[in-house]
Each structure stands twice: as structure tokens, then as C-alpha cells.
Amino acid sequence: MMTPRLFLSPPHMSGNELKYIAEAFESNYIAPLGPMVDRFEQSIHDLTLTPHALALSSATAALHLALRVLGITSGDIVLASSFTFIGSITPILYQNAIPYFIDSDTQSWNIDPDLLEKAIAAAPKKPKALILTHLYGQCADLQKIIQICDAHGIYLIEDAAESLGASYDGKQSGTFGIFGVYSFNGNKILTTSGGGMLVSTNKKLIDKARFYSTQARDDAPHYEHTDFGYNYRMSNILAAIGVAQMKVLEERITSRRKIFDWYSEELNDISEITFMPELSNTRGNRWLSTLTFERTDPNTIRLALEEHNIESRPLWKPMHLQPLFKDSLRTQNGTAQSLFEKGLCLPSGTQMTREDVTRVSSLLKKALK
Ligand SMILES: Cc1ncc(COP(=O)(O)O)c(C=O)c1O
Incomplete structure (x- = not known):
């Protein structure tokens, strides 16, 4: 019989989710918005101090x-x-704006600050904003990037979808820009099955975002509209899952980091393997354990693991290499492409045991031979 599938990053419930969902049912807020949404937002205030x-x-x-x-x-x-998931970029297209992709550095795998400077100088007109991804739960080189954005009057929006709980100089990722964004999609470190959070220190901006998130309804007893919005609010039922999940965030980070350390111990002596680095003034959440192979095609490893019902995945294909963006503006140094060609994400779910990590590592080593 086949061993149960080892997924890349499956949901991990704390055990209290159903209790909060039951509370939501009892209150009959089976609706977008409600007390659980307020509590979920409060838990994000408590974590991020935003x-x-x-x-x-x-x-x-x-x-x-x-x-x-x-x-x-x-x-x-x-x-x-450029080295990100497309959900980071499609909002630019929704606004009919023009994405300009910046390549990564090798120290953080995130935006290279030197290239950012070059891109601003080379842009056909002054860029208005930067969407900065903290990939796989690792913080970008924020200090330099903030300096550059400030010097050029460019809004910094942090895509912290993958980096909930990660910190830079002890401050939470997602709290450095004018806006920060977290994801609670099914594969993230915490999940509400699907969901997101927008944070800001600016109340006016968040109030405006709230207005647009509920169909831009003017203040009137009937439905009055002077502008258009979206139906983007979170369901009270899903927020109940989020309330329970937020209570175990620190545990989950500890587990993800432990899994990364186990992989490192198991695979340390293989010279062609390099793990994703971490900037010294940061603590990533190690959402996914990722590595690169100097000589071996990562797809041979992926297929070898797949034979044992183990899910692994290539690193994100850079946006500037996507057919959709073949004619896009970009400033490259080849780093994201090289990471994509050499890299692999290993199973990193927080229910994994040391034995699981040893099994994956042994199969990986066998495939390398
Ligand atoms: C870097 C990044 N940005 C944005 C998103 C979009 O998040 P969501 O699925 O909640 O829309 C994701 C993941 O799904 C992501 O990994």
C-alpha cells in the first residue's frame, strides 16, 4: 500500500477552529463581517502592533x-x-498600470536594492509604487529598499503574503511600508482556507480600503454610489478559523524553522546543495524549506520524490520569464532565473516529524547518486 501523500504545505488546524466556528454560528453572523472578523483583525494588531x-x-x-x-x-x-507568485502582480494589471520587474540578490533572494536604483533611473517615467515580496517567509533587504523608496517618493507596499510572523530588526514584516499584506490561503503558514489582511498605520487609507471592499456604499439608508468598489470582505465564518490559527503562529514558526534545520543537518554535507539564506538581522518564518542544486536538475529530484508520493515544487518562475510578461519592463541580473532553474521547495508542513524529514532527505540523496 502507498504511504499517505506528503504534501508541500498542508493546512494545520490547532484544534480550536470548530469551537470558534460554532460560536460564529450561535451568533448567527453567517455573513461577511461580524464579531469574528473584528477579533481576527485585533489578533493582527496584537501581533504586528500596526x-x-x-x-x-x-x-x-x-x-x-x-x-x-x-x-x-x-x-x-x-x-x-520578479521572483514572486503572480498574485503579487495581477493587482497591477487590474488597475491597468504597468509592472516593472526587478531581479533578486543572492543574500535574500528578494529584490536587489542596487537593481532597484537602476530600475528607477531607467524607468520611462517616475514609478509610483513598489510591491516588495518577502519570499518564502524571508525578509527583503528592507533598510536599503526603504531608503531608496523614500528618496524617490515611491510608495512601498509589502507583499508579506508568505512571511506572516517574520521579522526584520525585531519588527514584523508587513509593517514597514505604507501598506502590508498577509495571505491566509490554504498553503500558508496559517490558513482560513482563503483570506487576506491589509494593514497600515494610516487610518484614512484603511478606511478608504474598507469602503472600496464593500462595494463603495455611500452613507445612506438605501444603496447610494458615487464610486465603484468590490466585494472583497472576509466571511465571519472564515475569520473564526483565523482567530484560532493566530493563537498558534509562534508554534508554527518554531516548527517550520525546526524542519528547515533538520533538512540542513541531513543534507549539509552535500556540496552541490545551498539552502535559502537568511539576512543576519532577520528571522524568517521558513514557510517553505527551499534549496538549490549546483549540478543536478531539480526536476529529477522532484520526480524521484513524486514516485514515493512526496510533493515538492520548483521555485516560483520569475515574472519576467512568464509568457504573459514577455514584453514587460525589467531590470535583471540573472539571479531569479538561476534560482528558478536550480531550486526546489521541499515538503515543509508543520505536522512533519523528524522521521519524515529523514525519509525525504534519504530519497533526495539517493536520487542525487
Ligand atoms: C507572494 C505572494 N503574493 C500574493 C499571494 C496571493 O495571496 P492570496 O492567495 O491570498 O490571494 C500569494 C499566495 O497565494 C503569494 O505567495
């Missing part, structure tokens, strides 16, 4: 609202990480 949070249907929706509220519109240039 005064304003807005629970939404997804991180993609949160990024879209951020751009809309900042007045990013048709023909505006928005700088963005």
Missing part, C-alpha cells in the same frame, strides 16, 4: 485595494519583485 487592519477575501484583493487607494491608475508604473 493600528489598522482589514480582513479581506484574499491577499490579492488586499494588494488591489492598496493600489486603488493610493491612486495607482492606468499607465502608472509599479515596480515589483
Whole structure:
């Protein structure tokens, strides 16, 4: 009989989710919004110390609202990480704005600050915003990037979809820009099955985002509209899952980091393997344990693991290499492409045991021979 599938990053419930869902049912807030949404937002305040949070249907929706509220519109240039997931970028297209992709550095795998400077200088007109991804739960080189954005009057929006709980100089990722965004999609470190959160220190901006997230309803007893919005708010039922999940965030980070350390111990002596680095003033959440192979095609490893019902996945294909963006603006140094060609994400679910990690590592080593 086949051993049960080892997934890349399956949901991990704390055991209290159903209790909070039952509470939501008892209150009959089977609706978007309600007391659980307030509690979920409060838990994000408590974690991030950011005064304003807005629970939404997804991180993609949160990024879209951020751009809309900042007045990013048709023909505006928005700088963005090339090495990211497409949900980070589609909101730029929703606004008919123009993405400008920046390549990564090797120390963080996130945006290279030197290239960011170059891109700003080379842009056909002044970019209005930067969407900066903290990939796989690792913080980008924030200090330099913030300096550059400030010097050029560019809004910084942090895509912290994958980096909930990660910190830079002891401060939470997602709290450095004018907006920060977290995802609670099914594969993330915490999940509400699907969901997102927008945070900001600016109340006016969050109030505006809230207005747009509920169909831009003016203040009237009937339905009055002077502008258009979206149906982007989070369901009270899903927020109940989020309330329970947020209580175990620290445990989950500890587990993800432990899994990464186990892989490192198991595979340390293989010279062609390099693990994703971590900047010294940061603590990532190690959402996924990722590595690169110097000589071996990672797809041979992926297929070898698949034979044993183990899910692994290539690293994100950079946006500037996507057919959709073949003609896009970009400043490259080849890092993201090289990471994509050499890299693999290993199973990293927080229910994994040491034995699981040893099994995956042994199969990986066998495939390398
Ligand atoms: C870096 C990044 N940005 C944005 C998103 C979009 O998040 P969501 O699925 O909540 O819309 C994701 C993941 O799903 C992501 O990994």
C-alpha cells in the first residue's frame, strides 16, 4: 500500500477552529463581517502592533485595494519583485498600470536594492509604487529598499503574503511600508482556507480600503454610489478559523524553522546543495524549506520524490520569464532565473516529524547518486 501523500504545505488546524466556528454560528453572523472578523483583525494588531487592519477575501484583493487607494491608475508604473507568485502582480494589471520587474540578490533572494536604483533611473517615467515580496517567509533587504523608496517618493507596499510572523530588526514584516499584506490561503503558514489582511498605520487609507471592499456604499439608508468598489470582505465564518490559527503562529514558526534545520543537518554535507539564506538581522518564518542544486536538475529530484508520493515544487518562475510578461519592463541580473532553474521547495508542513524529514532527505540523496 502507498504511504499517505506528503504534501508541500498542508493546512494545520490547532484544534480550536470548530469551537470558534460554532460560536460564529450561535451568533448567527453567517455573513461577511461580524464579531469574528473584528477579533481576527485585533489578533493582527496584537501581533504586528500596526493600528489598522482589514480582513479581506484574499491577499490579492488586499494588494488591489492598496493600489486603488493610493491612486495607482492606468499607465502608472509599479515596480515589483520578479521572483514572486503572480498574485503579487495581477493587482497591477487590474488597475491597468504597468509592472516593472526587478531581479533578486543572492543574500535574500528578494529584490536587489542596487537593481532597484537602476530600475528607477531607467524607468520611462517616475514609478509610483513598489510591491516588495518577502519570499518564502524571508525578509527583503528592507533598510536599503526603504531608503531608496523614500528618496524617490515611491510608495512601498509589502507583499508579506508568505512571511506572516517574520521579522526584520525585531519588527514584523508587513509593517514597514505604507501598506502590508498577509495571505491566509490554504498553503500558508496559517490558513482560513482563503483570506487576506491589509494593514497600515494610516487610518484614512484603511478606511478608504474598507469602503472600496464593500462595494463603495455611500452613507445612506438605501444603496447610494458615487464610486465603484468590490466585494472583497472576509466571511465571519472564515475569520473564526483565523482567530484560532493566530493563537498558534509562534508554534508554527518554531516548527517550520525546526524542519528547515533538520533538512540542513541531513543534507549539509552535500556540496552541490545551498539552502535559502537568511539576512543576519532577520528571522524568517521558513514557510517553505527551499534549496538549490549546483549540478543536478531539480526536476529529477522532484520526480524521484513524486514516485514515493512526496510533493515538492520548483521555485516560483520569475515574472519576467512568464509568457504573459514577455514584453514587460525589467531590470535583471540573472539571479531569479538561476534560482528558478536550480531550486526546489521541499515538503515543509508543520505536522512533519523528524522521521519524515529523514525519509525525504534519504530519497533526495539517493536520487542525487
Ligand atoms: C507572494 C505572494 N503574493 C500574493 C499571494 C496571493 O495571496 P492570496 O492567495 O491570498 O490571494 C500569494 C499566495 O497565494 C503569494 O505567495
